[in-house]
Amino acid sequence: MSVTTTYTVTGMTCGHCVQAVTGELSSLPGVEDVQVDLGTGAVTVTSAQPLTPDAVRAAVDEAGYELADA
Numbered sequence: 001m002s003v004t005t006t007y008t009v010t011g012m013t014c015g016h017c018v019q020a021v022t023g024e025l026s027s028l029p030g031v032e033d034v035q036v037d038l039g040t041g042a043v044t045v046t047s048a049q050p051l052t053p054d055a056v057r058a059a060v061d062e063a064g065y066e067l068a069d070a
Contacts (some may be wrong), residue, residue, distance in 0.1 A: 002032060005051065008045045008068035009060055012036070020063040028059055041068070 009021055018036045021043060025034045030048040037043075043060075047052065053067075060067045 002046050003049060003050050004044060004046045006042055007056060007060075009036075009042050009043050009065050010041055010068050011065040012038055012041060014038075017063075017065065021060060021065055024059040024063040025056070028055055 012018060012021060015038075018038055020038055022034045025031060025043065025045055028047070028051060030051070031045060032048060033044075035044045035045040045056070057067045
């Protein structure tokens with residue numbers, strides 16, 4: 001059973017930003033799909049099991065952006 005969670009990422013302004021965030025999040029273990037809405041900063045991640053907030057934050061940081069606090 002997959003888990004879908006939506007995060008808000010700040011600082012994305014273009015297609016390259018979307019690719020960077022998508023690439024880093026897709027590399028996390030268990031991630032099946034990543035959808036990014038550039039206009040709102042919403043990033044929806046579907047994974048085999050829940051991801052830890054620290055893992056998501058680290059991946060977004062690695063891409064050069066910031067995970068907004070919920």
